[in-house]
Amino acid sequence: MLQVTDLDVFHGDAQALWGASVTVGNGEVVAIVGSNGAGKSTLVNAIMGILRPRRGRIVLDDQDVTAIPGHRMCRAGVAIVPEGRRLFPAMSVEDNLDLGAFNRLARARYDESLQWVHTLFPRLADRRSQLAGSLSGGEQQMLAIGRGLMARPRLLLMDEPSLGLAPVVVDEVFDVIETVRDEGVSVLLVEQNAQMALDVSSRAYLLAEGRVVMEGTAKELAKSREVRDAVLGL
Amino acid sequence: MIELQAAVSGALNGSLFALMALGLSLAWGFLKVINLAHFAMILTAGYLTFELATSTGLSPIATIVATVPLMFVVGALIQLGYERFGVSELNSLLISYGLLIITVQVVTNIWTADFQRLPTEINPYASESVAVGSLRFPMPTLLAAGFAVILVVTSALVLERTYAGRALQAFGQDREIASAFGIDHRLLGVLLAGAAGASAAIAGMLFPIGGTLTPDLPFEWIGQVFAIVILGGIGNVTGTLYAGLLVGAISGLVAVIWTPSTSPFVVFSLVVLALVFRPKGLFPQKGG
Numbered sequence: 001m002l003q004v005t006d007l008d009v010f011h012g013d014a015q016a017l018w019g020a021s022v023t024v025g026n027g028e029v030v031a032i033v034g035s036n037g038a039g040k041s042t043l044v045n046a047i048m049g050i051l052r053p054r055r056g057r058i059v060l061d062d063q064d065v066t067a068i069p070g071h072r073m074c075r076a077g078v079a080i081v082p083e084g085r086r087l088f089p090a091m092s093v094e095d096n097l098d099l100g101a102f103n104r105l106a107r108a109r110y111d112e113s114l115q116w117v118h119t120l121f122p123r124l125a126d127r128r129s130q131l132a133g134s135l136s137g138g139e140q141q142m143l144a145i146g147r148g149l150m151a152r153p154r155l156l157l158m159d160e161p162s163l164g165l166a167p168v169v170v171d172e173v174f175d176v177i178e179t180v181r182d183e184g185v186s187v188l189l190v191e192q193n194a195q196m197a198l199d200v201s202s203r204a205y206l207l208a209e210g211r212v213v214m215e216g217t218a219k220e221l222a223k224s225r226e227v228r229d230a231v232l233g234l
Numbered sequence: 235m236i237e238l239q240a241a242v243s244g245a246l247n248g249s250l251f252a253l254m255a256l257g258l259s260l261a262w263g264f265l266k267v268i269n270l271a272h273f274a275m276i277l278t279a280g281y282l283t284f285e286l287a288t289s290t291g292l293s294p295i296a297t298i299v300a301t302v303p304l305m306f307v308v309g310a311l312i313q314l315g316y317e318r319f320g321v322s323e324l325n326s327l328l329i330s331y332g333l334l335i336i337t338v339q340v341v342t343n344i345w346t347a348d349f350q351r352l353p354t355e356i357n358p359y360a361s362e363s364v365a366v367g368s369l370r371f372p373m374p375t376l377l378a379a380g381f382a383v384i385l386v387v388t389s390a391l392v393l394e395r396t397y398a399g400r401a402l403q404a405f406g407q408d409r410e411i412a413s414a415f416g417i418d419h420r421l422l423g424v425l426l427a428g429a430a431g432a433s434a435a436i437a438g439m440l441f442p443i444g445g446t447l448t449p450d451l452p453f454e455w456i457g458q459v460f461a462i463v464i465l466g467g468i469g470n471v472t473g474t475l476y477a478g479l480l481v482g483a484i485s486g487l488v489a490v491i492w493t494p495s496t497s498p499f500v501v502f503s504l505v506v507l508a509l510v511f512r513p514k515g516l517f518p519q520k521g522g
Binding site: 102 | 400414418
């Protein structure tokens, strides 16, 4: 459903991605692994339309979305769970979820989506009127995922969802990724925790210094010397 | 008793400054634009009110039918310009300072640097006042306070209760992520800047009602208005009103207890202290 071809992305004058090509199929979890600064978040932000690629193409279900404005991407079926969660901290849990469903297509399914998110994360229902900034780290991550799902994406971009979380919460987050996939949402998962990311994904890419240096099934990557050296630290 | 009169009159005067600060604070807080052109719009609206009222014989309040839509468009166009050229927060301050200087010059060329005053038959408010017990309040300051309260309460309700208002808050907290969820920042920004322009038109209408117009008025306003924006908390609309009342009351009190020339000293000492100890304003918002 997603085809990224030959993407060059710059931060100012500094090139962060060099000819990156990545594909995600329907209902698939694809992992992007690599060390810190390898360009993983840059890739996600370019797909979301937050960063503008200088070269290359991004195609979503045969529609070229490379040049459409950032605020249109979510209507095309993409949502983001950003690195560091980036909730709207001074707003309630409910308002954060509400804004997740800002685009017109998601708005029409608001009640159904809210029920879905509350089933996935019952704690968000308990805390609906609490301010997002006052939640625990784990709860904030649940809310960030919930907000992303409220947009009713067909492709969910998840940027370091396990970062800074207690191990038990990390397990919960990865369980949710599998649930979401089972409900037909494709997931592009960027993770420094390569071991866990490769466990839930079917295919994976290894990024190093802004380039895709390896791609294959998650099993192949988990076994490969490059991935072991680069990120697993074995 | 004279202190009470001074404090309450000062607070009412301060509400007019709060009304001027409102649009500036909203644009600064939500659009990250420090728009000194806001003062240019207030000044222009003041002179247009004067011109329309004297040439048509309409009540100066009725002229907002023309000035409010006009300033909405002007405010929106200026914001479109900032957007188009990707102007940063600091650069917006420099550019809009230029716009302000140009406006002051143009206004001087059209209406001269002399004082302009509405004739009393068109502007009966200037000589009216309302007595409450032993206190007396001039009609123009009561009108200013009334408009300030209405606009501040309306803005607060729109921000809190409407979907567009919440989208704007989200945009103010994290523009990239707000945009990723489909919030069209250009459209919202232009609407907000237009609304700020409309509020400038109303503030501008109140000046010829209350007194005389001169082209260099903006330079008298800037200091006090910035003090109110900062004390109220940037982007905090109700804080702006409280800060306006507070600054006005303090100025009034200081003026009668010491001398009028000491009030800026006291007000700006308060600003410096606030910046050191309460950098988000004296009236913090939830979660902020």
